[in-house]
Amino acid sequence: MSLDTHQASAELTEEELATLDAHWRAANYLSVGQIYLMANPLLTEPLRPEHVKPRLLGHWGTSPGLNLVHTHLNRVVKARDVDALCIWGPGHGGPAVLANSWLEGSYSETYPDVTRDMAGMARLFKQFSFPGGVPSHVAPETPGSIHEGGELGYSLSHAYGAALDNPDLLVACVIGDGEAETGPLAASWHSNKFLDPVRDGAVLPILHLNGYKIANPTVLSRLPETELDDLLRGYGHQPIHVTGDDPAAVHRRMAEAMDNALDRIAALQRAAREESSTDRPRWPVIVLRTPKGWTGPAEVDGLPVEGTWRAHQVPLTAVRDNPEHLRRLEEWMRSYRPEELFDENGAPRATVLACIPRGRRRLGATPHANGGLLLRELPLPPLERYAVEVDKPGATLHEPTRVLGDMLQGVMAATADRRDFRLVGPDETASNRLQAVYAASGKAWQAAVLPVDEHLDRHGRVMEILSEHTCQGWLEGYLLTGRHGLFSCYEAFVHIVDSMVNQHIKWLRTTRRLPWRAPIASLNYLLTSHVWRQDHNGFSHQDPGFVDHVLNKSPEAVRVYFPPDANTLLSVADHVLRSRDYVNVVVAGKQPCFDWLTMEEAKVHCARGAGIWEWAGTEDGTREPDVVLACAGDVPTQEVLAAAQLLRRQLPELAVRVVNVVDIARLLPSEAHPHGMSDFEYDGLFTVDKPVLFAYHGYPWLIHRLAYRRTGHPNLHVRGYKEIGTTTTPFDMVISNDLDRYRLVMDVIDRVPGLAVRAATVRQQMEDARQRHHVWIREHGIDLPEVADWTWDG
Template sequence: MRKDEDPDGVPLTDEELDALDAHWRAANYLSVGQIYLMDNPLLRKPLEPEHIKPRLLGHWGTSPGLNLVHTHLNRVIRRHGLDALCVWGPGHGGPAVLANAWLEGSYSETYPDVSRDEEGMARLFRQFSFPGGVPSHVAPETPGSIHEGGELGYSLSHAYGAALDNPDLLVACVIGDGEAETGPLAASWHSDKFLDPVHDGAVLPILHLNGYKIANPTVLARLPEAELDELLRGYGHDPLHVTGDDPRQVHRAMAAAMDTAVDRIRRIQRQARTGTDAGTGTGTSAGADTGSTGAGAGAGAGGPDGRPRWPVIVLRTPKGWTGPAEVDGLPVEGTWRSHQVPLSAVREDPAHREQLEAWLRSYRPDELFDERGGPRERVLACVPDGERRLGATRHANGGLLLRELPLPPLEHFAVAVDRPGGARHEPTGVLGGLLEAVMAATADRRDFRLVGPDETASNRLQAVYGASGKAWQEPLLDTDEHLDRHGRVMEILSEHTCQGWLEGYLLTGRHGLFSCYEAFVHIVDSMVNQHIKWLRTARTLPWRAPIASLNYLLTSHVWRQDHNGFSHQDPGFVDHVLNKSPEVVRVYLPPDANTLLTVADHALRSRDQVNVIVAGKQPCFDWLSLDDARAHCARGAGVWEWAGTEDGTREPDVVLACAGDVPTEEVLAAAALLRRHLPGLAVRVVNVVDMTRLMPHEEHPHGMTDGEYDALFTRDKPVIFAYHGYPWLVHRLAYRRAGHPNLHVRGYKEVGTTTTPFDMVVRNDLDRYRLVMDVIDRVPGLAVRAVGVRQAMADARVRHHDWIRAHGSDMPEVTDWTWAG
């Protein structure tokens, strides 16, 4: 360690080292206890089978490394007066993080029945991976957490999302070497190219290499240190290496690396914020076993373009460190065998039980816990005070920091509608004006971000550039447009990274919107799964304050991907989301610009939800005034009386229902054809903007009662439903209704290609002519009376087929169609 890289130049004293080691040993003891014990937590008596859990669940292998990181984060937070948050990436780190929260007292403050004494320790042990207890992962129940450890790959993007617009926050992120092999994690290393050292906080990645996954070695752990160093430098980082298996040496090296990292981060931020020289240095390796020095300049000075080179710590320690070295003649510590439960037959096998007791006693619990079972003063010497404890930081309970979003009146952006269908607008273009105003209103407080994969302008949201450019820390060229060192529009061609950024941003108390092509939002299917599960669990925890909802705007949708073709045509994300927890998920299909404004306003104000909004970016008819849109969205589904031919004296002969902008246009065109060709037919037109309204009210808070549903759709009349996505979703949502046997749904049938816009609906039997034919086929007695009309509709479809092949565009009767009223 070079003198000029340690701001104080003071190494650990023996007393400090002993205190750190005591804290680490205590955390290790508590981690092992959670995996194995349900009684006798402090080994006051010899270990017996009844003290052992009947089912041994949990993961030991990563725990000692996580405990080491937590111990040293405590020290550096206390020493440097930091506000910090840690994202724990390794998937099964629950025992370690719970142990540390209990040690520092934040766990007992959150759950008073798990007190910081022997009785509370017993509860801590028993509840872990136990019926009625807590999960084995770091989860919403864990104080100080914003990251569910159940699925790997997202820790680093979550960490960067937490750091955005948090200038005083240090976000440490522990990345397991198994997680480091995932695609989302690999892409998220590039997040440093978007981190503004003026307005954002800092992320300190800690790459923990313990060598193994559940059954195999890990790629990065087997790389030679020089090659790994080159990789991390290529990502734009300045590595600090800590390697070893001797605890005292590793403690000294880790403390030095942490101090150096904090010093470098502060110099980077000081230079950016004041213009002073950040200084230079070398990439020193704090290796406990070698003391080697990585070559290359940096220490935050950056490359020729001035972009900072942020530090990263590479921590190499044995998997299952301090656990059993050997079990039943097979090596365990330092191998994949330590991943989960190193001693698996402790209840049945006295030798295993004896080995477990020796393992627990090796941490010398009598030195760590007092006669009441609480941690001794020396164990807590490194722990910060109050909200600076990692388990108590308000940044991990972002709802406590959340402010209302300053949404302007929608009247400033709404389009005038003198009559339905009298004009056309691009719905997302209209929404762009609202988002620009929100960006402008949050310019000083900086708590709103728009993220998306290179599609902001493509999705007609470019008005936001009037208030904020696109975040960018790489070199700028004269040909660039809208790039901004301090921008709050985030674009990277990685849906995973966009999702991770926004989740981290929301979970730490801010607001945002994710705009994406409809077909490719599937890339984050599993990520939204995890977020929905997080929200569902968080809603049950009274100490977690509600956070802003995760809002998706899906555009460039299936019906207007005629130019990009089959690969860009997939409306199934809503099916995926509607399989999830009903109290959390919402799906909206606004049919025009004013309903999109209304839905977006509602979604941006909502809390603890995932809102999926599907809206087109191409010009479409304006059907509803702002007041009508508000009333319609409040209902979620309703009759458009002006579009049908009911006279109020009898039930309709048929219901034409629609959900989505293109299906709505096709239904209204079909209604117009029926009005012209079959004027005596009583047609009801129903538009659905909130898809969850179709569900029974017992299953979803927005669902209709049977009475409401029957009044809208009737119990016994044919319902022809033109739906934006896969038709079977509507059947699934409505299958319990009395009128379900009469329900006929048209939607996307996975028939697509590069063709004209109207040909897409024809190919999938969603077009106006097919809908009229469906009415004739399903209204009793109409098939015989309207045979000529049906034939004319079939002929129109043939005429369309021939026309587009001759002219390359849709027929004038389609392109020039307007609603006559």
């Protein structure tokens, strides 16, 4: 329902204050219990060392603030009947989010063995950061979460991604002051310039300043309030401050701030949706200042703790061995007056539960945090509508990503009403030849528009910001809440999100083991402007290593594809956009590329993942090949085919097999990856004893790593990128890295028994061609005519 269904509240009554405080105290009690206890959860007997866990793990410092936010979100969600989701940026405060999920009942519904009574409380406590239990961070196992708290910086971009195309959703986002120092978080403040107040939901940032990180003060907490306000206003927000350490006063201020913020959001949405305002909204942000480790021990062993960095993790560390620490822990836990909060059976009392909304309105039960429940099949158009005609291999050229752009336009058009597909990228949609999508949707933009601007659209679903972190965060939040998307990026600079993709892959691997988590749409990368055609931008733009990084991760969750032409790219794109629970990396060129396969051939070849191109080789079916020329990637494929053509002309008696690999994981053994080949399949394709010359798009040692267990691995020789690059001609890039057709022919002569002497003249001709190239480009500045004008005539 609209946030506008409830107007500004009057000051809290004493009864409302009592219920909020009771809920907050209960959450704090449960948070402490998770960190420390493995028995005696309600302190029904004096605390003894054996009741305490032998290893104390977890983060107390942020938990009281998170519990305060959760308590007050409960109040406004219930009062206004709001559809809400919360992103917990200080996700290492896992005890707080788990405590609140248990209190509201969503945890017991998800995990029936953790009942909402004394036995369930004991299980909740013991399982936390315990072998066979649950992580200390907010994690996939946590109901209501879409954000792994193990790495900081991504909460706000996740929140905006969740709000996109969710017009009735309120996404609260708690940002820790340590997290606020990270680069990804700093860039994500600008997401409000892309949030459409008409068709998107609202994001309410809550900047929680408790003063310290692990061992140091935080920058924003030490800024004077006026300077911090200037910063937040500069980002386009209107700050609302809540400061204090007296619980009753803070409750009243927090309730007022929440009502104020939601009333402002409602007014901004009403102005845009009903009054057709086109002014860029200045959304509210709550700045919450409370002590780190609030309500915990004020001092321990004569040193201050509450309000200092010492409260960050475990304030009392020697509870099993130090009787004074044990006494202090019991005193601390009893200060919350658990007998007022839980009945004799351990169930929360009615006062504690009074502020909690019902059903799916509970923050731990919202389907937006289990996006697969909301996911619909993507309406993908027939590939034949966009396929390029191929009468024979290599007779025509197309720019593969431009062809893909036509298909993506069709996807954008098909989702125009349902609005559940987005294309994101760092200022590169047109550069990557995908600009056809603008015919179906412009670029999201809420800031000023000048007459010279093109394709800007207040309601657009193409999103560009020159921050790969923000693009990644937006798309992750969008996918995790049940939608579809594609991330287009220059190959060299996708490395910027290496750490973010790590976290997403870990999330997917974990959720696959949680039956209550429904599968979500895959995170799809299109990497183009790649290493072999960055001859104009030079060395800084030449790095194909993202594939190596991704293939280090869980085999069940990662897929990598190298479509060699336009039709294979269409086939791969159709596959990855239909897939679930993967990270798919597609590497494809945007420059003119030869068309090798018809659409039907492309579908079959991509389904196979790797196969023989009979038309490209010289096998006659009566004997085994003398050599296998393998390739993965568009430029390596062209060089292999050019080498095969040279061999046909120069050494016609040689039996050459050409193998193209689209799905690079096919090289792995079947027991190591779901897409891997059995040894029988691999040996049949590559042979067990013949030389295999493999031209690969990226770093050559990856192919060796994938195939090292194969029988024929000693015969495998890989050419690829050797970290040699500069501003030069396209063919000079392959020459410099020994991936060129002439070098491949020389490799064949060097490795096929008997050719070294018999084909010495041919080898010399190849070396002469490389030298001729070297002289030519330095005189003319372009590639040799025999290379630039080459065509396949097989």
